[in-house]
Structure formats: C-alpha cells, structure tokens
Amino acid sequence: MDLKFDLNISQSQKLIMTQEMRQSIEILQLTAIELNSLIENEMLENPVLEHNEDSQKEAAPAHEETVKEEVSQKEDVRWDEYFQSMEVSEYRGQAQSSPDPDEEYGFEKFSSNAQTLSEYLHLQFGLLAQTLSEKERLAGDYLIDCIDDNGYLIVDENYIIDILGVDEELVARVIEIIQGFDPAGVGARNIVECLLIQLRQMGYDDDEVFLDIIRNQLMALAENQFKRIAQATGLSVEEVYEFKEVIKTLEPKPGREFSCFEGVSYVIPDGSIEIVDGELVVKINEAAAPRLRINNYYRSLLKNSQKNDEIRVYLEKKLDGANFLIKSIEQRRDTIKKVIEAIAQYQRNFFFEGVEELRPLTLKAVAEMVEVHESTVSRAIHGKYIQTPKGTFALKFFFKRGYAQGDEDKSSDAIKRFIKEMIGGEDKQKPLSDQKISEMLQDKNLNVARRTVAKYREALMIQPSSKRKEYH
Structure with a gap:
C-alpha cells in the first residue's frame, strides 16, 4: 500500500456570516415594537447611545454621507477625529429642547377607562345585594367571575356547589337572576339557552312552537330548511x-359590545403612503425606527482620556x-422605504381606486425592482404595516397570486370581491352555485x-348555494 501526503493550495470564494451581518439581518426582520424593545435594551447596556429626536435626515448636511463612509470602516476608527468631523452631523450631541406642554399633555395621550362586562354585571348584582342572602351573594360574585368575554357561563354547576358548599337550588336561582341582567342573553351556558333567554325577553314565553324550533331544529333553521320545519311544527x-x-x-355573543375594550391588538405602521398633488409619496414613520446618536458626555470623556486608558478602551x-x-x-x-416605494409604484391603481385594482405581486418582482435578494424582501415585509388612504395594511397584503384578464392581471382579492x-x-x-359563479367569471x-x-x-365565510336558498 502506497501512502503519501500532499499539500495543495487552492483558491475559492466563500461567504462567511459574521456576527455583524447576522445582527443586521435580525434587525431588518424585527417588527416596529420589537425594534423599539431592542433599542431600549441596547441603551441600557450601552451608555454612549441616546435617542436623537431633534435631528431630521432631510436636514443633514451634504458632507454627512462622507462622514458615514469613514465611520463604516471599523478598523482603526479614530473616534476623537471622528467627533471633530461630526460637529454639524445628525449624530452629534445636541442640547435637548424643552418639551412642548401641548405635546406632552395632549388629549390623545390619555385613554378612557372603559367599563368591562364583568364590572357591569357586578354593578347590577350589587343593586340586588340587600335582597339576597350571604351565600347567594357569594355564589353570584363567583358565577359572574366565571362568565367569559362573550357573555357565557363557562363553569360547571356541580363544581360551584362543591367549592362553595351551597345547594343546587340556590345555584340555579342565582343563575336565573344573572340571566335577567343586561345585556340580554348573558349568563347562558350555550347558544340555544342564549337565544331562548332573548326570545323570552321579547315576549315569546307562550310561543312554545317557536321555542321548540330553537331547542330542536336550530341547525335546520340555519340551513334554511323551511319546508321541513313547517311540516314538523305545523307552521x-x-x-x-x-x-x-x-x-x-x-x-x-352578548358580551361582544364590551370585548372591544379588552385585548385590543395595536400595530405601529412602519411607513405611510400619501397622495399629494396626484402623486404617491412614501414616508417612514419615525416612531417605528427611532434615530440614535452618541451621547455628548461620553464623547467629551473619550476626547480627554489617555490613549491606553481603560476608560478609552471601554468607550471605543x-x-x-x-x-x-x-x-x-x-x-x-x-430597505423598508425602497420596498414600500416599489409596492406603491406597482400597486398605484389600488391606492386611487380600491381593492378591485390590486394586481398580482411576488417577492421576486419586488426584489428585482429594489435590486436585492428575495429573502431580503421577505424579511423587510415580515410583521411590517403601512398606513394608506385606503386604510392600514400589512405589507404582505400587497403580495397576491393572480389571474390573467386580457392584457391585465387581477389579484385573488379582486376575484373574492x-x-x-x-x-x-x-x-x-x-342562489348561484359555485359552477355558475365560475362561468360568470x-x-x-x-x-x-x-x-x-368554493x-x-x-x-x-359565505355558505354554499343550498344553504343560502330562501323561501317566501
């Protein structure tokens, strides 16, 4: 066996993902809320950072780009010279202006303390407290706390009996009291009981035939099987x-009117598209990506520190x-601004006309317009929102599959419309069948x-034709 060792030198290209590149990609993918959280954490760990709320990008001097290019060369950055050249830059330290009282204490800064369903029910129950026994009050308060946001009682009666040490009759009596509260139908244990409570409050107590339809033929009624119900009831x-x-x-869902005050999801638009003199103008929301700068104090501290001083090493x-x-x-x-501008250009008719003018759009098409990779576009639109004359939309909303209509294309949303x-x-x-609608399209x-x-x-959320049919 002939064994030998060879040493060969070969040249090849390889992409190495540095820690900085990885962080840049992660920052691009963050939502506005996540980015603000990251910035706050970085500011806690890095004392040289602070918010730069005063400067505006448009007002920056023309030579600022040159300064940024110099700073981008991380190796051998001479921070003292850098700061001297930044005397008029947007990242230089500036004295904070005193806050405008109108801005700090404007009406929009305050939110209303809306009454919840639970509070409303406890209020009504409290008005009856003097007429009830201590056990009834205890059971009533506990039962109200077991009513969900939709207004339904979600606890088993036997559990109440065991945990509170009361009898079945008392629990049934208290549930009946709660079911008489406003909004109508609250305290029901299922949809049938909810509808029956409302019907009785509307005066259907003696119309057993109608109440029987709710108890035994609710699904048939939902499916418009009027003839079948008529034959079964004699109506x-x-x-x-x-x-x-x-x-x-x-x-x-009796509690629906109260649910709107709880568990509301908020989004921060990353940008906006406005119509100015018949043209679309793209703006980036400053709150979604706040600007940062270097703190004045630490800048001066670095200037005055010795070359090999520990403070200087730490600050650098x-x-x-x-x-x-x-x-x-x-x-x-x-990147986000370029992507939004590409969307505005491609979906121009949507912002003037509406969803019927929404065109099919792919990540690849936007990537070619912005001259970046598809994965970059995907990260740029992830969890991002935009405010437009037609409302606030997720950027993903504008990426649709479509269908050819002559020389034009129609998006799936247009087809749904x-x-x-x-x-x-x-x-x-x-009613129109799915096949008939296909032929009409x-x-x-x-x-x-x-x-x-289909x-x-x-x-x-539209039922098939067999369940949309109505009889007169």
Missing part, C-alpha cells in the same frame, strides 16, 4: 321564514457597537376553476 313556510328574520336580530468598544447599531437601523429604514358582489346581487330563491375573461371559487367563498 307555514312564511311563518318559519319570518321567525328566522327575528332570530337574525338576536345577539349570539461601546462606540463600535453603537455605530454598527445606528448603521443597521438606518439600513433597515432604507367579484364573488361577493355576485352573491350579494343573486336571486335568493335561486369566465365571461369576464377570468379563468377561475369551480374549486377555487375556496374563496369559504374564505369569505
């Missing part, structure tokens, strides 16, 4: 139809990290399969 088809119209006025390390974070945030702003309009204008006694030169129509109809 006419017209009476059953009219009864369903009454049911449609009831509230299946912190300044390197601060500089890279500032650059990463600025790069994030620029067509389907909704067709169903909205249909003859309720002869083909008449519009849109080749949409029946299965696709999928879009379900996404719109």
Whole structure:
C-alpha cells in the first residue's frame, strides 16, 4: 500500500456570516415594537447611545454621507477625529429642547377607562345585594367571575356547589337572576339557552312552537330548511321564514359590545403612503425606527482620556457597537422605504381606486425592482404595516397570486370581491352555485376553476348555494 501526503493550495470564494451581518439581518426582520424593545435594551447596556429626536435626515448636511463612509470602516476608527468631523452631523450631541406642554399633555395621550362586562354585571348584582342572602351573594360574585368575554357561563354547576358548599337550588336561582341582567342573553351556558333567554325577553314565553324550533331544529333553521320545519311544527313556510328574520336580530355573543375594550391588538405602521398633488409619496414613520446618536458626555470623556486608558478602551468598544447599531437601523429604514416605494409604484391603481385594482405581486418582482435578494424582501415585509388612504395594511397584503384578464392581471382579492358582489346581487330563491359563479367569471375573461371559487367563498365565510336558498 502506497501512502503519501500532499499539500495543495487552492483558491475559492466563500461567504462567511459574521456576527455583524447576522445582527443586521435580525434587525431588518424585527417588527416596529420589537425594534423599539431592542433599542431600549441596547441603551441600557450601552451608555454612549441616546435617542436623537431633534435631528431630521432631510436636514443633514451634504458632507454627512462622507462622514458615514469613514465611520463604516471599523478598523482603526479614530473616534476623537471622528467627533471633530461630526460637529454639524445628525449624530452629534445636541442640547435637548424643552418639551412642548401641548405635546406632552395632549388629549390623545390619555385613554378612557372603559367599563368591562364583568364590572357591569357586578354593578347590577350589587343593586340586588340587600335582597339576597350571604351565600347567594357569594355564589353570584363567583358565577359572574366565571362568565367569559362573550357573555357565557363557562363553569360547571356541580363544581360551584362543591367549592362553595351551597345547594343546587340556590345555584340555579342565582343563575336565573344573572340571566335577567343586561345585556340580554348573558349568563347562558350555550347558544340555544342564549337565544331562548332573548326570545323570552321579547315576549315569546307562550310561543312554545317557536321555542321548540330553537331547542330542536336550530341547525335546520340555519340551513334554511323551511319546508321541513313547517311540516314538523305545523307552521307555514312564511311563518318559519319570518321567525328566522327575528332570530337574525338576536345577539349570539352578548358580551361582544364590551370585548372591544379588552385585548385590543395595536400595530405601529412602519411607513405611510400619501397622495399629494396626484402623486404617491412614501414616508417612514419615525416612531417605528427611532434615530440614535452618541451621547455628548461620553464623547467629551473619550476626547480627554489617555490613549491606553481603560476608560478609552471601554468607550471605543461601546462606540463600535453603537455605530454598527445606528448603521443597521438606518439600513433597515432604507430597505423598508425602497420596498414600500416599489409596492406603491406597482400597486398605484389600488391606492386611487380600491381593492378591485390590486394586481398580482411576488417577492421576486419586488426584489428585482429594489435590486436585492428575495429573502431580503421577505424579511423587510415580515410583521411590517403601512398606513394608506385606503386604510392600514400589512405589507404582505400587497403580495397576491393572480389571474390573467386580457392584457391585465387581477389579484385573488379582486376575484373574492367579484364573488361577493355576485352573491350579494343573486336571486335568493335561486342562489348561484359555485359552477355558475365560475362561468360568470369566465365571461369576464377570468379563468377561475369551480374549486377555487368554493375556496374563496369559504374564505369569505359565505355558505354554499343550498344553504343560502330562501323561501317566501
């Protein structure tokens, strides 16, 4: 066996993911809320950073870009010379202006203390407290606390009996009291009981035939099986139809009017598109990506420290990290702005006309317009929102698959709008089938399969034709 060792030198290109590159990618993908949280944490760990609320990018001097290029060369950064050249830059320390009292204490800074469903029910129960026994008050308070945001009682009665040491009759009596509170239907244990409570409060106590429909034939009523119900109850088809119209006025979630005050999700738009003199103007929200700068005190401290001083070594390390974070945030702003500008250019008609003019758009198309990789666009739109004349949308909203319509393309949202309009204008006694809608779309030169129509109809939460049929 012939064994030998060879030493060969070869040249190859390889992409090494540095820690700085990884951090830059992560910052690009962060949402506005996550970015602000990251900035706050960095400011706690890095004392040289502070918010730069006074300066505006547009007001920066022309030579600022040259300064940034010098700073970007991390090796051998001479911070004392850098600070001298930054005397008029947006990152130089500036005296903080006194806050405007109107801005600090404006009406929009305050939020209302809205009454919750639980508080409203406890208030009503408190008005009856003097007429109830101690055990009834205890059971009532506990039961109200077991009512969810939709207004339903979500605890088993036997559990209440065991944990409070009360009898079944007392619990049933207190539940009946709560079910008489406003809003109508509150305290029910299921949808049937919720509707029955509301019907009784509307005066249907003696109409057992109607109450029986709710108890035993609610699904048939929901599916518009009027003839079947009429045969089973002895009512006419017209009476059953009219009864369903009454049911449609009831509230299946009595606590809904209170739920809007709790658990609200907030988003911070990363930018906005405005119409100015017939043109679309893109702006980046300063609150979504706040600007940072180097603190004045630490800048002067670095100037006065000795070359090998421990303070200087520490500050230079912190300044390197601060500089890279500032650059990463600025790069994030620029990338997001370019992506939004590309979307505004491509979806121009949407912002003037509406969703029917929304065109199909892919990540690849925007990547080519912005001259970046598709993965960069994907990270740039992740969790980002934009405020427009048509409302606030996630950037992902503008990326749609589509269908050819002659020389133009229509997005899936436009197809859904067509389907909704067709169903909205249909003859309720002869509702349109999915196949018929597909044929009508083909008449519009849109080749949409029946299965696709069914999928879009379900996404719109519209029942099939067999359940939309009405009888008169």
